[in-house]
Amino acid sequence: GQNIDQPTEMTATEGAIVQINCTYQTSGFNGLFWYQQHAGEAPTFLSYNVLDGLEEKGRFSSFLSRSKGYSYLLLKELQMKDSASYLCAVRGRYNQGGKLIFGQGTELSVKP
Amino acid sequence: GAVVSQHPSRVICKSGTSVKIECRSLDFQATTMFWYRQFPKQSLMLMATSNEGSKATYEQGVEKDKFLINHASLTLSTLTVTSAHPEDSSFYICSAATNGEQYFGPGTRLTVT
Numbered sequence: 567g568q569n570i571d572q573p574t575e576m577t578a579t580e581g582a583i584v585q586i587n588c589t590y591q592t593s594g595f596n597g598l599f600w601y602q603q604h605a606g607e608a609p610t611f612l613s614y615n616v617l618d619g620l621e622e623k624g625r626f627s628s629f630l631s632r633s634k635g636y637s638y639l640l641l642k643e644l645q646m647k648d649s650a651s652y653l654c655a656v657r658g659r660y661n662q663g664g665k666l667i668f669g670q671g672t673e674l675s676v677k678p
Numbered sequence: 679g680a681v682v683s684q685h686p687s688r689v690i691c692k693s694g695t696s697v698k699i700e701c702r703s704l705d706f707q708a709t710t711m712f713w714y715r716q717f718p719k720q721s722l723m724l725m726a727t728s729n730e731g732s733k734a735t736y737e738q739g740v741e742k743d744k745f746l747i748n749h750a751s752l753t754l755s756t757l758t759v760t761s762a763h764p765e766d767s768s769f770y771i772c773s774a775a776t777n778g779e780q781y782f783g784p785g786t787r788l789t790v791t
Contacts, residue, residue, distance in 0.1 A: 608782040
């Protein structure tokens with residue numbers, strides 16, 4: 567079966583650091599994605615991991631451990647505009663059409 | 679680059695009617711497009727994978743006769759919600775794949791009255 571778990575909601579303070587965790591159990595794995603989604607809008611791409619380790623991109627970093635089925639998204643120097651839903655998604659094997667399976671999303675609230 | 683558009687952005691229709699939603703890749707060709715549905719405060723649920731020139735592959739629990747998908751060209755896929763009911767009211771999002779990446783359209787808000 568396919569199962570992707572994230573916390574439903576988190577709260578953090580402006581200027582702080584927050585880590586959003588994602589665990590997954592899928593029948594195939596060909597990469598893990600993080601997306602940001604503001605209410606009423608489509609998701610926007612943040613990061614992609616296919617090998618173990620940390621990928622850094624400005625204020626955002628994402629980590630992957632394939633053996634543990636675990637990833638996290640790290641947001642530094644939080645800004646009010648970072649308040650959004652953060653979606654973890656796993657891409658299946660190529661022969662599964664490369665489709666993405668999404669977690670339920672983590673609603674992040676950044677407070678002053 | 680890699681822009682995906684959807685039309686319409688919002689649509690209100692009466693129960694029992696059909697609605698067509700278009701998804702276009704504007705500056706690239708997409709052999710594969712995906713259709714998602716998102717209910718309020720929930721995540722994206724994949725409905726179907728659309729491949730150019732062939733039948734769509736539907737996810738378990740998605741009625742293929744109700745949600746008709748056509749992918750007639752490398753830049754256009756359409757989703758038709760037939761005999762719409764209020765429970766079909768949702769946010770429908772498409773994505774187009776190129777070079778291993780998926781690019782999302784802006785979404786279509788469907789309200790069935």
